[in-house]
Amino acid sequence: QKEVEQDPGPLSVPEGAIVSLNCTYSNSAFQYFMWYRQYSRKGPELLMYTYSSGNKEDGRFTAQVDKSSKYISLFIRDSQPSDSATYLCAMSAPSGGGADGLTFGKGTHLIIQP
Amino acid sequence: DSGVTQTPKHLITATGQRVTLRCSPRSGDLSVYWYQQSLDQGLQFLIQYYNGEERAKGNILERFSAQQFPDLHSELNLSSLELGDSALYFCASSPRRGASYGYTFGSGTRLTVV
Numbered sequence: 052q053k054e055v056e057q058d059p060g061p062l063s064v065p066e067g068a069i070v071s072l073n074c075t076y077s078n079s080a081f082q083y084f085m086w087y088r089q090y091s092r093k094g095p096e097l098l099m100y101t102y103s104s105g106n107k108e109d110g111r112f113t114a115q116v117d118k119s120s121k122y123i124s125l126f127i128r129d130s131q132p133s134d135s136a137t138y139l140c141a142m143s144a145p146s147g148g149g150a151d152g153l154t155f156g157k158g159t160h161l162i163i164q165p
Numbered sequence: 166d167s168g169v170t171q172t173p174k175h176l177i178t179a180t181g182q183r184v185t186l187r188c189s190p191r192s193g194d195l196s197v198y199w200y201q202q203s204l205d206q207g208l209q210f211l212i213q214y215y216n217g218e219e220r221a222k223g224n225i226l227e228r229f230s231a232q233q234f235p236d237l238h239s240e241l242n243l244s245s246l247e248l249g250d251s252a253l254y255f256c257a258s259s260p261r262r263g264a265s266y267g268y269t270f271g272s273g274t275r276l277t278v279v
Contacts, residue, residue: 083264083265093272094167097269143264152223152264158207
């Protein structure tokens, strides 16, 4: 079982729809959760950051973390064609030696149809 | 522009050769991370440097090495290249020692081994 699982898609929805993107993970030590957006041939860009469980909202984006289920979500409201990209979840455990990079999901390719 | 500069943007080389990828972090950032992104493996953490010293290692092959210089720029050296090394290589930087709050990626170097 991979540490972080993410459906690669593609996920195609009409403009204006609410989009739900999800990741599951197996490492209970993960405490910090992030969502990155990556446009084709570009580097990933940090969208949302959440610590431990709970919700965080930023404009049209809402991130949710459910540590008991080891499940995180990103919701996009009023989706726009410019939201079409690959969305990667990422997570890390508290710093303390050893491998300290973020662990990424493989990404979900999202297509917003005009 | 994320502030993280990677050169070159594209590189085509033959099997068995050696290449050097360069990264300049954002001004003020002390940590540099290297990642490899391929279609089948997703983003894989290779290595982290903090203020000139190696801090964490991920899935980095013995044929690969890196260093961070006193001016904080970093180089990733890939030797005895194989076809399977073809991938996007990203550098990311952060002001912190740990990965907990995420970091900023550059635009990547696309390496093609023929």
